[in-house]
Amino acid sequence: MKNLLKLIVLLVLSIGQLNAQGLSVPNTMGKEHPRVFGKDMSVEKVKKLATDKPWAQDIIDKTKQRVDPYLALYKKDNTWLVSRLQMYWKTKSTQVYIKGGTYAGADGQAPVATVKFPGTRDHSTDYKQPKLEDIIPYMDDPRGLYLQHKDRPDAWEWTGISKTGKIVEGINRQILGLSRDAAFLYWYTGDEIYAKFAYDVLDTYLQGIYYRKEPIDLSHGHHQTLVGYTSFEVIQEHILGEISQCYDFTYDYIKEKHPEKLPLYAAALQKWADQIIKNGVSFNNWNLLQAAHISKIAMVLEDNSNYENKKGGPYYLDQIMNQTSTRQWSMNKLIDYGYDAKTGIWNESPGYSQNVLNDFIHFAAFYDRSFDIDLLKEIPVLSQAVKSFPQYLYPNGYMVSFGDGHYKKLSSEATLYMIENAQKYGKKEDEVYFTKMLKSLFDKEIYSGKFFGKQLEDLFSKESTQIDANIKGTSQSEFVSPLFYAPNTSWLVQRDFGADKDLMISQIGSLGNHMHSNGIAMELYGYGLPLAPEMGHGSSYFSIEYAEYYTQFPAHNTVAVNGKSKYPEMKSNHAFTPVAFYPQSGVNKDNFPGITFSDVTFLEPETNSDQRRVMGILNTDKGAGYYIDIFRSKQNTGNNVKHEYFYHNLGQSLTLLDDKENALELKPTSKLAFGDGDLMAYDYMYDKKSIQTNQNFKGQFNLEMKDKTVSMNLWMKGYENREVFSVLSPVSTAIGDGILSKESASLPIPTLVVRQDGQAWTKPFVAVYEPSLNKVSAIDKVDYFGSDELVGIQVKTKSGQENFIFSNTKSTVPFEYNTMKVIGTYGIISKEKQQLKSFFLADGTSIESDGYILKANSNTTAGFSFIENQWGYTANGPVELQIPLQTAKGKPKLILSDGQKEIEGVIKKVNQKKVFVFELPENKKYTYITLMRQEK
Secondary structure, eight states, X not given: OTTTTHHHHTTOOSOOOOBTTBSOOOSOOOSOSOOTTOSOOOHXXXXXXXHHXXXXXXXXXXXXXXXXXXXXXXXXXXXXXGGGSOEETTXXXXXXXXXXXXXXXXXXXXXXXXXXXXXXXXXXXXXXXXXXXXXXXXXXXXXXXXXXXXXXXXXXXXXXXXXXXXXHHHHHHHHHHHHHHHHHXXXXXXXXXXXXXXXXXXXXXXXXXXXXXXXXXXXOSGGGGTOOSSSSSGGGOTHHHHHHHHHHHTHHHXXXXXGGGHHHHHHHHHHHHHHHHHSSOSSSHHHHHHHHHHHHHHHHSOOGGGSTTOOSHHHHHHHHHTOOBTTBOOHHHHHHHXXXXXXXXXXBOHHHHHHHHHHHHHHHHHHHHHHOOOHHHHOTHHHHXXXXXGGGBOTTSBBOOOSXXXXXXXXXXXXXXXXXXXXXXXXXXXXXXXXXXXXXXXXXXXXXXXXXXXXXXXXXSOOOOXXXXXXXXXXXXXXXXXXXXETTTTXXXXXXXXSSOEEEEEEXXXXXXXXXXXXXXXXXXXXXXXXXXXXXXXXXXTSHHIIIIITSGGGSSSEXXXXXXXXXXXXXXXXXXXXXXXXXXXXXXXOOTTEEEEEEEEXXXXXXXXXXXXXXXXXXXXXXXXXXXXXXXXXXXXXXXXEEEEEEOOSSEEXXXXXTSOBOOOEEOOOSOGGGTOOGGGGGOEEEEEEEOOSOEEEEEEEEOSSOEEEEEEEEOOOSSEEEEEEXXXXXXXXXXXXXXXXXXXXXXXXXXXXXXXXXXXXXXXXXXXXXXTTOOSXXXXXXXXXXXXXXXXXXXXXXEEEEEEEESOTTSEEEETTEEEEEEEEEEEEETTEEEEEEEEEEEEEEETTEEEEEEEEEEEEEEEETTEEEEEESSOEEEEEEGGGSSSSOEEEETTSSOEEEOEEEEXXXXXXXXXXXXXXXXXXXXXXXXXXX
């Protein structure tokens, strides 16, 4: 929201310092109007700007073009426009009633017409908003509104207000927008006819607010705490933008021609601000949106001393900046509550987090531009938030989309202000960092240095920041890390920028706001797309499909227990708990190449079930990168009816084959249904087919595009008592036109559902996913080994590399397979042409193969690569490396790549064999090592 919090501080004339009591507020608002867009709104400056800048003159010309046709009508009939306002013209009702999010009626009688309330909290309606010329003048009829039905556009009909969505608000905002434009033109030209035009509408509307009471929710529910005077949500009182600007630009005219009205207008605005403070939500983005609306009122009110109740502009600025009430917190309290001080991540889904960051940065920017106070210095988490925000990005530049999110691009506004701030206050290091970020993540047009305004506010804005041409951009990889974990949103991301393939996993629990009931959910990326996407929020938050499907387990890539897994969505408090992950969160350099991993647990509260998901990226073989997914699930009292694994993937088709390349003979089924006692969400899936099989199987999702086919190949281990389903799920509303064509984005989602009758802890869901192009796979074969809680996967690529993946629920229990052994919860042994290539051990004490052993005295995460003479290792604690005696002659030593340390090997006898042993220190940075073979 462009104006957010700017208005709070623009006219602070007596500047104080930030102090222990909070943020500074003005003692006086000044005597001049207008001031809503800045402390020096000069007609002369705007006229000069219009002369110098064609875009400025274009704004003025278009404003005049919008107003003048209606001005001509006004000159013939000065009631033409005002009579189209949606008011209680005849009944003059003062008390509005609602039932939850629906209009329920109005009664009472005021001496003047009062402002009509809209139909629903949701914007959805079957009716069209009419053109102004088609509105019946003074429309106030017990039948409701006279409108066109979308399906019957040639006929008009009366319909109840409760069926009209937000049409009432839309009409009134359109009319007040014209009045605001006319008010500006009065200020700009001095032509009093524009002031009269604006005044007639403003006067009618503000009187109509003055006599209105707070709506009453007949259901006595949550909506009573949200409702405003003109909207079901106080954050939707957007009409205050038009009203405050109209009032501000016509203030001098009102003071001269109608001074007796000023006390009533002030009282109307005060009660409106009080209502927004009283209602709403304090702990999320609502707080900032409420503050924005209140600040618009504050900026056009006079000093506190002008009013008997002392509620002037400074009073309301102090309320939103420093005072805390139940539903309107101070800025500092909100920052402390919402931001993780270490990660800089806000505790909502990504789109909402971006909005909040932009709103806070607007606050800092306009505070700085008005008063030369560097708020970033006072609130350092804002700088960290801007630095961390790229962590939301996929390699294609779009953000992840968990909860009520959408796949969209990163906004550049915060980064641009960081550069402006750094230049002003001499923060050269910050200027270089954020300029690199800007040039690495955003299109060149954004930092070209040219400014083209589009709306009235831009006539009073500062021109764009000048970007240092000598600072060069780099790549996205410099501003993100292979692993990033945000505990305050229960979000963990893994990524690897491979030579031939970029891979990324986004895992989400349910902690914070705008979250879903999804257990341990995940998204997978491949070839420029979120191939395993989130589903978004349906048509709206208030739709039945939002409640029944989009927020529920079956709409996510997760596991549901007994068909009943569910807990509160939106504001949720169900996080997963990391057991281990690699690399360290936020570290983007010197990590073990091509490998990331996470191991997280979750208590599913509805069924009291333990769940544990191990996921990882292996991108160590050219062109053959893939994902590992091992999902264990069990009901804690033994009531394991079934566990169902859901995996959604973009595409037009899903093909399923057995391990002999024969198509699985799936048959139509009526299972996965609410009628079986499952969640209502199951009924949203259709075209259901299934087969009962205990065999391993493979599959391929295909998304056919104009220039290519993007595939997701999958392999899954089979178990007894298992049923495999292929179904279609509703469209992902998180995907817009930008990331996919409109045609592809509107497709239903092919979905794999795997049902395990009984527990899925020792019979877990074990899968390998490989993104590829044009239906070609770089993987030759996937096999499995291990039993019960020991899960092993053997992946052989067509180039000859073999990866053996070991997963264990207990870090102290040995897991042996052929000549290999791992003691730890996760391990990878890589071979190429029967030669050991690398070890990776997580949360364990030992990993070995072919006479090579890497071990530690306590649980450690470590990796070691063996590539001819150029070895490399990393370890978060001391480790011991054993190599066969024949590997080196004489007395070998390891030389670290920095040249500062040499480690000599010692001959020891282990299991009746002589080996060379190297004691390696803790080394969290992946470091190359040279093995020196010395003759005796």
